[in-house]
Amino acid sequence: MSTGPRKPPDQLRSARWFAPDDLRSFGHRSRMMQLGYTDAEYRDKPIIGILNTWSELNSCHSHFPERVRDVKRGVTMAGGLPVEMPALSVDESFNKPTSMLYRNMLAMETEEQIRAHPLDGVVLMGGCDKTTPGLVMGAITAGVPMIYLPAGPMLRGxxxxxxxxxxxxxxxxxxxxxxxxxxxxxxxxxxxxIARSAGTCMTMGTASTMTAITDAMGLTLPGASSIPAVDSGHMRMSSECGRRIVEMVWEDLTPSRIITPAAVQNAAIVAMATGCSTNAVIHLIAMARRAGVDLTLDDLDALGRTTPLIANVRPSGKDYLMEDFFFAGGLRALMKQMEQRLDTTCLTVTGKTLGENLEGAVVYNDDVIRPLSNPVYKEGSLALLRGNLCPDGAVIKPAACDPKYHVHEGPALVFDSYPEMKKAIDDEDLDVTPDTVLVLRNAGPQGGPGMPEWGMLPIPKALIKQGHRDMLRISDSRMSGTSYGACVLHVAPESFIGGPLALLKTGDIIRLDLPNRSLNMLVDDAELARRRADWQPPQPRYERGYGYMFSRHVTQADKGCDFDYLEADFGRTAPEPDIF
Structure with a gap:
């Protein structure tokens, strides 16, 4: 389906490099000949960049070398020239202190790779948690036609x-x-x-959450996010990505035409219905803000209150994994199930509307993908909290924690660092009860640094041996999307910059009231003012390099943890290379 007049070849972005009869274009054409290309292979046809986040230490993307070949086959069949370009892998398993520290680096690299090279469109290859938002954020800002190719979940363990x-x-x-x-x-x-094949986590963790969000936003081929990494359908989808991106270039189908406020809301609703990772809050806000869409924590909480959780997939669901979700119909089936709640007029990368893409979608197992009348949980996956501990917000995943902690009051046990917490937690003589509230601070965007996934604090060994498997835990850090439990996360502002969490003391009583969305320390204002006057800011985590830049420009969790100077409303768009 065409979305408008086709672009003439002389209007291709790559023509700025190769078409003029001048010395600079002579140099560009000469180097293409050095690479073995003739004019017929690249002149007057779209040049498609394949941004590949593969590395030999990224197990989730270990199949990407084969998938690149599939994409190239599709691009060539459609009359384009495919060129593979490496992009920062940002794997979840091995990056320390946390892959989140490098999401913005990938976003910057993606934007600059696209802007600096003669690319008419891009296929973005990602999946492992931070690669999806990093690639998409950069491509949104670069503004050329793009399509996202999700890595797909691994087989069930x-x-x-x-x-x-x-x-x-x-x-x-x-x-x-x-x-x-x-x-x-x-x-x-x-x-x-527990990890039997290539692909991302097969629970509804951050990887599957973010690829589902990108799918629902209209940036992938319909249902692509659900296909297991090693399924032959994944190869066919990859080839189709290559074919489709060439057509998108001719149609000038750019991200700005797809990522609208309605598309972002669709993505948020679908995320809630899947039992999404708490990390979705940060990434979705950052992606939306790159597109100039003002998405807030309050918007997400409002959707969470009215969107039932219908994907019975761990960890919010109890019984199934992503492979089961795929065989039950996948994301297209889930979206069809809740079609009346979505704006189906939104344009997608297919050139068709969301509604057209959902035609014919069927649920094959209504225990895996529940009907709206029989949800796993009557409200969505996430809830926003506010109070004197988190004036700018905090998040919790109600469906993944013991309901007895939805309203809870207990004394705080505060740790100032992860090593301090880790040492204490295995002390069988630790003074702790099931009512104690474990608190970890100095683990936010600047304090972590990078906001590591430390938020699912381990249950103290003394309580484990008594049979307890959950308790209330609070931090300014994140937790893995595969985690569960009564964990309050993303406390903002973070303690490292003087947020109220920095003023909390062991023994202070904390009250969580989830139905009323509140989180408070029961300490009077006068005492908090005295503590504020005594508080001393910690030493910066970095004094050089990327970490130095990160710590001075990263925004807080409620703003998406993007760099302040990369958001849509900061300055003017960078000039295209042909003016230099």
Whole structure:
């Protein structure tokens, strides 16, 4: 389906490099010949950049070298020239202190790679948590036609006849190991069985959440986010991405035509219905703000109150994993199930509307993808809290925690660093009860640094041995999308810059009232003022390099943790290369 007049070849962006009869274009054409290309291979046809976040340390993307070949096949079939370009891998498993520290670096690299090179359109290859928002944020700002190719979830895990889910079961079995309930042999078996193939976590963690959001926003081929990484359908989808991006270039179908306020709201609604990762809050806000859409925590909370959770997929669901979700109909089926809540007139990368893309979608298992009349949880996945501990907001995942903590009051046990917490938590003589509220601070965007996934604080060993598996925990950090429990996260402003969490003391009473969306320390204003006067800011985490830049320009969690100078309303758009 065409979305308008086709662009003439002399209007291709790459023509600025190759068409003029001048010395600079002579140099460009000469270097193309050096690479082995003839004029017929690149002149008057779209040049498609394939931004690939593969690396030999990114297990989630280990199949991308093969998928690049599929994309190239599609681009060539459609009459374009494919060129693969490396992009920062930002893998979740090995990046320290946290991959979140480097999401904005990937966004900057994506934007500048596109702007600096003769690319008419791009295929973005990502999936592991931060690659999706990083790639999309950069491509939004660059503004050329783009299509997102999600890595896809890995196969379901298995050990001793039991189905294992990424992350979620790791935390569960680790608690049992700390309690002395499983052997070394069993622990090794879980370790080998929990990740059986290429692909991202097969729970509805951050990876599947973010690819679903991108799918719902109209930036992927319909339903692409649900296809398992090693399914042959993933190869076919990759080739179709290559074919389709060439047509998008001729149609001049840019991100600005797709990412509208309505498309962002669709993505948020779908995220809530899937039982999304809490990380979705930060990334979705950052992506929206890059597109000039003013999405706030309050907007997300309002949608969360009215959107039922209908994807019965761990960790918010109880029974199934992403492979089951795919066979049940995948994201297209889920969106069809809630079609009346979505704006189906939104344009997508197919050149068709969302409604047209959903035609024919069917739910094949209504326990995996529930009807609206029988949700897993009557409200959406996330809730926003405010109070004197978090005046700019904090988030919690109600469906993934024990309901008895939805309203809770208890004394704080405060840790100023992760090492301090880690040492104390295994002390069987720790003064802690099930009512205690564990608090970790100095773990936010600047304090972490980079806001690590430390928010699912381990249950103290003393309580583990008593049979307890959940308790209220609060931090200015994040947690893995595969995590669960009564965890309040993203407390803003963070403690490292003097947010109220910095003033909390061990023994102070904390009250959480989830139905009324409040989180407070029961300390009077006069006492807080005295503590504020005594507070001393900590030393900066970085004095050089990227970390120095990060710590001085990263925004707080409620603003998406983007760099302040990269948001849509900062300055003017960078000039295109042909004016230099």
């Amino acid at each position: 298995n050990y001793a006849g039991k189905i294992l889910g990424s992350g979620s079961d790791a935390w569960k079995y680790w608690d049992e190991r700390r309690a002395g309930n499983i052997s070394d042999e069993e622990w090794l078996g879980v370790q080998g069985g």
